Amino acid sequence: MVVVRRRNVKMFTFAFLLITVTSFLLNYTHQVTTTTWDPRHLIVQFSEHVQKLFKYPRRPCSCRTCISEPGHSLWFDQRFNSTMQPFLTSQNALIPEDSYRWWLKLQGEKSPRSLNSTLAELFGIIPGDGDPLQERGSPGCRRCAVVGNSGNLRQSRYGQDIDSHDFVLRMNRAPTAGYESDVGSKTTHHFVYPESYKELAANVSMILIPFKTLDLRWVVTALTTGTINFTYVPVPRKIKVKKEKILVYNPAFMKYIYENWLEHHGRYPSTGLLSLMFALHVCDEVNVYGFGADSKGHWHHYWENNTSGGAFRKTGVHDGDFEFNITLTLASIEKIKFFKGR
Numbered sequence: 001m002v003v004v005r006r007r008n009v010k011m012f013t014f015a016f017l018l019i020t021v022t023s024f025l026l027n028y029t030h031q032v033t034t035t036t037w038d039p040r041h042l043i044v045q046f047s048e049h050v051q052k053l054f055k056y057p058r059r060p061c062s063c064r065t066c067i068s069e070p071g072h073s074l075w076f077d078q079r080f081n082s083t084m085q086p087f088l089t090s091q092n093a094l095i096p097e098d099s100y101r102w103w104l105k106l107q108g109e110k111s112p113r114s115l116n117s118t119l120a121e122l123f124g125i126i127p128g129d130g131d132p133l134q135e136r137g138s139p140g141c142r143r144c145a146v147v148g149n150s151g152n153l154r155q156s157r158y159g160q161d162i163d164s165h166d167f168v169l170r171m172n173r174a175p176t177a178g179y180e181s182d183v184g185s186k187t188t189h190h191f192v193y194p195e196s197y198k199e200l201a202a203n204v205s206m207i208l209i210p211f212k213t214l215d216l217r218w219v220v221t222a223l224t225t226g227t228i229n230f231t232y233v234p235v236p237r238k239i240k241v242k243k244e245k246i247l248v249y250n251p252a253f254m255k256y257i258y259e260n261w262l263e264h265h266g267r268y269p270s271t272g273l274l275s276l277m278f279a280l281h282v283c284d285e286v287n288v289y290g291f292g293a294d295s296k297g298h299w300h301h302y303w304e305n306n307t308s309g310g311a312f313r314k315t316g317v318h319d320g321d322f323e324f325n326i327t328l329t330l331a332s333i334e335k336i337k338f339f340k341g342r
């Protein structure tokens, strides 16, 4: 009798543990899995989940709702992959072959230099040891504002609201001086590529988005010899930003966005979408400003007076409409808050 009862307790404990661990691991990876009872498949899946769990432990989040939480929207869960790494770092400078081949075509670079030696040279100059925004294990609720460059920010009076975030992400040539009441004055991270570079305040992290090998080499020369001054347009020979403040966007993360989120629309993602997706992966709450047209249908920049500029929609590189729909869908499922401006 006692033996039977003990066996029952053991079996119950084993079944309970199996169910708990499996559901925790499946939940953890955010993947939409189809049920299959092939034992080999289950073992492979199980070991992959365990590996991911140890490699990418989930950061505790104390917001009311946290972006990476699965189970709220199938559309989101099917696209969001929390294991994708937004930065290249000195410790993680490997780009998978397929991502590299895709990336090489973005700007049709003729005879590119070796990527490995370029990255080795780059990480010999910049520390490239990650970003405090990314430090896992730090508790709390990371509130991020992503500020695009749309003219709909004019007269919006969003400035104070934007500045109240822990992290404020801006991009390209976006100025704050003179526009503080509408766009705020705080910047923690600024996304640029050589052709859109502007000098940043000393406390701002520069996130380089490389679209070609030359962009990575440009950072090296802009910090040293000053030899590169032209890519497809003139670019600054020298930059003042401190080496410690430079972070490098991961081309494999760009490809993930292009495939999972853009579903191959356009030639490659815009800086706005790259910044928004970056925020979704490193912040707990994301509020989006300065995306889309203004109330009159103009697509100009907030610092431009010529409202018929329309540069963002007119380029043949990005699918502005599809990108904007992603933003609206994210807002409709309450993963982000979208501030439409004026």
Ligand SMILES: CC(=O)N[C@H]1[C@H]([C@H](O)[C@H](O)CO)O[C@](OP(=O)(O)OC[C@H]2O[C@@H](n3ccc(N)nc3=O)[C@H](O)[C@@H]2O)(C(=O)O)C[C@@H]1O
Pocket (backbone or CB within 6 Å): 148, 149, 150, 151, 171, 172, 173, 195, 196, 197, 269, 270, 271, 272, 273, 290, 291, 292, 293, 298, 299, 300, 301, 311, 312, 313, 315
């Ligand atoms: C002529 C041209 O090439 N314009 C491109 C410019 C240009 O290269 C830089 O401004 C140079 O400093 O860069 C882009 O973008 P741009 O610098 O215009 O804007 C950054 C991001 O803000 C969002 N945006 C902008 C204006 C607007 N009316 N609505 C918006 O939603 C978009 O998400 C956009 O990505 C870029 O890098 O993506 C995309 C633009 O197409």
Ligand SMILES: CC(=O)N[C@@H]1[C@@H](O[C@@H]2O[C@H](CO)[C@H](O)[C@H](O)[C@H]2O)[C@@H](O)[C@@H](CO)O[C@H]1O
Pocket (backbone or CB within 6 Å): 106, 107, 193, 195, 211, 232, 269, 270, 271, 315, 316, 317
């Ligand atoms: C207006 C246009 O199509 N310019 C392209 C240029 O695209 C721009 O690239 C930027 C990154 O370098 C950024 O993505 C911006 O949003 C794009 O408009 C490049 O593709 C360039 C490559 O040689 O060709 C220009 O004609």
